[in-house]
Amino acid sequence: MEELISTIPCREHQLQDLMDLLGEGDEPLPYSLFVSGSMATGKSLCVSKLLQYLNYKHVFIDCIECYSPKILYEAVVTGLTDQEDVKCDSMWELTNILNGVCVQTFKYKPIVLVFDRAERLRTMDQNMLMAFLRLREFCNLNICTIFVTNLVNENFYFKMGVREPIKLYFPNYTKDELFKIIFLNQKSFVNYLLSSSDACIDGQLKEDLENPELFANFLNAFLSVFYRPCRDLIELQHMARVNFVKYCEPIIKNEIKSTDLTKLWRHIAPILKTSLELLYLRINTSKSVQSPAKENNATLEETTRSYENTLKEELLSTKTFAQSFELPYYAKYLLIAAYLASYNPPKEDKRLFMKNHGKQKKKLQQVRAKAKITEKLNTQLGPKVFTLDRLLAIFYAILEDKIGLTSNLLAQIATLVELKLIAGSKEVDLDVSKYKCIVGYDFIAAVAQTVGFNVRKYLYDFI
Amino acid sequence: MLDTDIQSISEQIKRVRKYIKLKILEDNINFRNHDEERKHVYDLITRVILHGESHSALIIGPRGCGKTTLLNSVLHQVSQEADVQNDALIIKLNGLIHGDEKIALKSITAQMQLENAVGDHIFGTFAENLSFLLSCLKTGTDRTCKSMIFILEEFDLFCHSGRTQTLLYNLFDITHSKQAPMCVLGVTNRMDVMELLEKRVKSRFSHRHIFMFPNETCSDPLTSCKRLFVDTMSLPTSLGKRRKDKRKRKKSECIQEDIQTDRYAVPMEVIKRCNMDVTDFEIDSTFIDEWNTHIQELVNDDKFMDVLEKFSYYTVNEQIYRNVMYQIISKLSSSKPYIHVSDVSSCVDETVCPEHSVKLLQSLSILELSLVIAMMHGLEIFDGQPMNFEMVLHRYTKFANTNSSTQSVPRPVILKAFEHLHQLEIIVPIRTDSTGDTTTSRVQKEYKLYTLGIPVEDIKEAVKGFKALPTEINHWFNSSVM
Ligand SMILES: Nc1ncnc2c1ncn2[C@@H]1O[C@H](COP(=O)(O)OP(=O)(O)OP(=O)(O)O)[C@@H](O)[C@H]1O
Numbered sequence: 001m002e003e004l005i006s007t008i009p010c011r012e013h014q015l016q017d018l019m020d021l022l023g024e025g026d027e028p029l030p031y032s033l034f035v036s037g038s039m040a041t042g043k044s045l046c047v048s049k050l051l052q053y054l055n056y057k058h059v060f061i062d063c064i065e066c067y068s069p070k071i072l073y074e075a076v077v078t079g080l081t082d083q084e085d086v087k088c089d090s091m092w093e094l095t096n097i098l099n100g101v102c103v104q105t106f107k108y109k110p111i112v113l114v115f116d117r118a119e120r121l122r123t124m125d126q127n128m129l130m131a132f133l134r135l136r137e138f139c140n141l142n143i144c145t146i147f148v149t150n151l152v153n154e155n156f157y158f159k160m161g162v163r164e165p166i167k168l169y170f171p172n173y174t175k176d177e178l179f180k181i182i183f184l185n186q187k188s189f190v191n192y193l194l195s196s197s198d199a200c201i202d203g204q205l206k207e208d209l210e211n212p213e214l215f216a217n218f219l220n221a222f223l224s225v226f227y228r229p230c231r232d233l234i235e236l237q238h239m240a241r242v243n244f245v246k247y248c249e250p251i252i253k254n255e256i257k258s259t260d261l262t263k264l265w266r267h268i269a270p271i272l273k274t275s276l277e278l279l280y281l282r283i284n285t286s287k288s289v290q291s292p293a294k295e296n297n298a299t300l301e302e303t304t305r306s307y308e309n310t311l312k313e314e315l316l317s318t319k320t321f322a323q324s325f326e327l328p329y330y331a332k333y334l335l336i337a338a339y340l341a342s343y344n345p346p347k348e349d350k351r352l353f354m355k356n357h358g359k360q361k362k363k364l365q366q367v368r369a370k371a372k373i374t375e376k377l378n379t380q381l382g383p384k385v386f387t388l389d390r391l392l393a394i395f396y397a398i399l400e401d402k403i404g405l406t407s408n409l410l411a412q413i414a415t416l417v418e419l420k421l422i423a424g425s426k427e428v429d430l431d432v433s434k435y436k437c438i439v440g441y442d443f444i445a446a447v448a449q450t451v452g453f454n455v456r457k458y459l460y461d462f463i
Numbered sequence: 464m465l466d467t468d469i470q471s472i473s474e475q476i477k478r479v480r481k482y483i484k485l486k487i488l489e490d491n492i493n494f495r496n497h498d499e500e501r502k503h504v505y506d507l508i509t510r511v512i513l514h515g516e517s518h519s520a521l522i523i524g525p526r527g528c529g530k531t532t533l534l535n536s537v538l539h540q541v542s543q544e545a546d547v548q549n550d551a552l553i554i555k556l557n558g559l560i561h562g563d564e565k566i567a568l569k570s571i572t573a574q575m576q577l578e579n580a581v582g583d584h585i586f587g588t589f590a591e592n593l594s595f596l597l598s599c600l601k602t603g604t605d606r607t608c609k610s611m612i613f614i615l616e617e618f619d620l621f622c623h624s625g626r627t628q629t630l631l632y633n634l635f636d637i638t639h640s641k642q643a644p645m646c647v648l649g650v651t652n653r654m655d656v657m658e659l660l661e662k663r664v665k666s667r668f669s670h671r672h673i674f675m676f677p678n679e680t681c682s683d684p685l686t687s688c689k690r691l692f693v694d695t696m697s698l699p700t701s702l703g704k705r706r707k708d709k710r711k712r713k714k715s716e717c718i719q720e721d722i723q724t725d726r727y728a729v730p731m732e733v734i735k736r737c738n739m740d741v742t743d744f745e746i747d748s749t750f751i752d753e754w755n756t757h758i759q760e761l762v763n764d765d766k767f768m769d770v771l772e773k774f775s776y777y778t779v780n781e782q783i784y785r786n787v788m789y790q791i792i793s794k795l796s797s798s799k800p801y802i803h804v805s806d807v808s809s810c811v812d813e814t815v816c817p818e819h820s821v822k823l824l825q826s827l828s829i830l831e832l833s834l835v836i837a838m839m840h841g842l843e844i845f846d847g848q849p850m851n852f853e854m855v856l857h858r859y860t861k862f863a864n865t866n867s868s869t870q871s872v873p874r875p876v877i878l879k880a881f882e883h884l885h886q887l888e889i890i891v892p893i894r895t896d897s898t899g900d901t902t903t904s905r906v907q908k909e910y911k912l913y914t915l916g917i918p919v920e921d922i923k924e925a926v927k928g929f930k931a932l933p934t935e936i937n938h939w940f941n942s943s944v945m
């Protein structure tokens with residue numbers, strides 16, 4: 001037990017509670033347990049490690065993998081009987097197997113079924129979940145079902161009521177606990193650092209980098225920035241890993257001494273701030289990162305990291321992104337018109353786009369001033385649908401030079417639809433077609449800038 | 464203390480724990496209260512077995528009031544008084560498992576042990592199939608059928624609304640025909656169950672309702688809660704190890720005899736069913752006495768009774784009582800051989816007001832909590848009209864801009880935090896009827912409308928107890944929103 005507690009730090013209480021409830025091998029198990037807590041609070045880990053430690057027969061079922069009742073039942077049967085190709089279509093067949101083969105093999109030995117990410121069970125089949133909550137009523141086995149989820153119990157509400165499970169809650173780690181847990185992996189962080197650096201590192205430098213104190217200092221700085229927006233251990237470990245490399249860069253280059261904490265802090269603080277923006281935005285690195293204890297393939301990490309950097313640039317400046325769309329001149333105006341049509345109320349079109357609107361504009365400002373209290377800006381409500389003729393009307397209004405309605409113009413609308421900048425049908429029909437602009441304000445502002453157009457001036461919300 | 468002593472104490476505790484757990488979880492024979500209802504059910508069942516009278520009835524009562532246990536206990540009693548094996552056939556169905564009619568029929572066939580007789584027969588209708596089964600059961604010279612007792616748990620789940628209620632129709636129909644003596648007992652916790660029945664089914668039902676309400680025998684929930692606690696936690700003296708008893712062979716027999724009469728004891732049948740033996744539970748007589756005194760002391764303790772009172776007002780669901788008792792018992796160990804009032808109290812508190820949603824809120828990051836607050840304020844202003852990400856963001860930025868001390872966070876991260884809240888179902892999307900043109904009616908995720916999934920009181924509670932909450936957030940939270 002001591003050993004178990006030391007491998008899962010900061011979860012002594014929860015382990016002890018679970019341990020008490022599951023008892024010793026020959027005691028009756030409870031009907032069902034409900035284990036909840038936020039992401040990455042160690043729920044599944046504690047449950048599975050403890051069951052291994054207790055050496056109970058158990059089946060661990062991920063309800064995302066087992067996405068249909070049939071697959072789920074069969075996973076249970078396979079887990080219990082070690083038969084590979086079983087067929088089990090219904091709860092009835094499952095109870096038959098439990099009462100048949102399983103009673104013979106297990107007698108009254110403890111059996112535990114763990115359903116991880118159990119929130120999925122709700123949408124599968126309510127009766128199934130209700131039946132699992134009272135599985136013991138249906139078979140003469142010492143069997144217990146454990147539901148692991150990050151939703152609270154109230155979200156598992158049943159109109160007809162259920163047999164209530166015993167509930168356990170895993171609270172989030174505190175800042176100190178997070179520190180402790182991440183710090184346990186210090187070695188893997190250093191290894192990662194060493195393997196990802198090009199320079200050859202040895203002797204004194206290597207010793208400096210391996211010094212736990214350096215990592216502790218880094219971690220303190222890191223958590224002081226990241227603890228506020230993020231409590232997810234997995235995410236934090238990932239970010240810490242990336243940033244630790246940056247933290248050590250000047251040390252490796254011999255620019256800052258590893259003991260000069262203030263300088264190091266001044267070096268890392270802005271970096272942390274910018275990388276805060278990357279939080280959660282990583283793609284597809286989850287596998288290699290989730291287990292920092294494992295040795296990672298350095299080259300793989302390298303590529304993902306550079307990919308991340310490009311992604312960062314793209315995401316962070318919608319501007320360059322928008323400008324990277326090389327749209328034809330009129331298409332840009334069409335897009336702007338579409339945006340304006342989406343975010344302006346149609347009845348204001350006249351005032352906004354008529355050439356002589358000096359007087360009305362003032363009036364409008366007064367109207368707006370009053371309306372502002374409502375705070376419900378059109379730009380917050382999302383785009384509205386507009387018709388093609390309205391789009392064209394606005395298009396001609398904002399365009400300085402006169403051009404005719406050519407089929408070329410209509411074709412460009414189709415292109416915009418294809419590029420997923422506006423939504424609607426690709427078939428352009430003057431009478432029935434309806435559209436909606438689906439790009440954001442930042443994007444449209446950038447596009448408008450390239451043609452020297454001020455969008456704000458024509459947005460009802462901003463007048 | 465000697466080493467062996469400690470060892471034996473831990474062994475004793477282990478046995479106590481195991482025995483009481485067994486009592487809490489597995490004893491489905493001992494039944495308290497509800498004498499009238501029990502008698503009613505007992506009458507129905509004996510009448511069909513002994514006199515071949517057909518009946519139908521519904522047992523209705525809330526969750527955990529002991530409906531299933533009542534039936535088990537009656538069936539157990541009947542099985543001792545009559546030759547159920549030969550005279551009757553008990554068929555148990557549960558709506559959770561046998562809700563599908565095909566499965567129900569398969570299960571009925573299996574429980575009648577007629578799978579071979581049916582073989583490859585193909586039946587036109589459900590009724591044909593059922594009467595074939597009944598005819599197979601007819602034996603003897605006068606071709607009479609055994610009495611049948613159908614127990615339908617979660618009865619409401621057999622009352623499908625979409626499909627026809629063929630199973631119910633046929634079963635109730637048989638209770639009127641002279642095909643076979645049959646008693647159909649439905650068990651449900653839905654008071655409005657009659658409204659779910661089809662007309663033709665309703666007209667064949669006897670309209671005999673047996674209602675079970677918790678605590679109707681003794682008016683005071685605390686008294687019955689206390690009684691349950693003492694009954695469950697006390698140990699029967701018959702388990703006592705009589706050290707001076709030299710005639711070893713006879714011992715287990717006399718224990719068995721005693722158990723029959725002791726009200727704290729687990730019935731022998733239950734112990735056997737669990738593959739255990741009474742001799743597994745031999746406990747020192749003095750230890751049993753000490754333990755029982757300990758239980759008596761507890762129920763005379765004011766603090767303990769306060770806790771129990773709170774609990775008994777929260778719920779009358781005996782199944783939840785038992786969950787709590789299980790948790791208390793499982794905490795016993797050789798280093799902690801007695802029940803502490805504080806443990807009971809914290810366990811009850813956890814059950815009574817779990818406040819899981821408060822804890823969930825407190826586990827959010829500051830950014831996420833800020834979004835929840837922004838949303839709450841927004842909903843207050845607009846009388847609970849749903850909000851989308853842009854609106855929440857707008858409120859949040861307004862706050863963040865007035866507070867230089869809050870770190871500015873880029874929009875994609877905020878959007879992620881918002882999605883996280885959705886994932887945790889702290890905010891829930893409102894349903895929109897998705898009719899119309901699909902390409903234009905779908906909205907971008909920033910504009911999807913949400914409302915709060917948890918009560919505002921919980922948010923208040925969470926903010927109050929939030930560890931290391933920055934003061935400006937607290938101010939913002941309490942500021943009047945207009
Ligand atoms: N009067 C009683 N005497 C003895 N035990 C009882 C009594 N009432 C409830 N219990 C106990 O409470 C628990 C729940 O009871 P039971 O399963 O019979 O309720 P139920 O009415 O069938 O509930 P559900 O509607 O959920 O099926 C069982 O462990 C049972 O032993």
Ligand SMILES: [Mg+2]
Nearest residue numbers: 530531532616
């Ligand atoms: Mg029941």
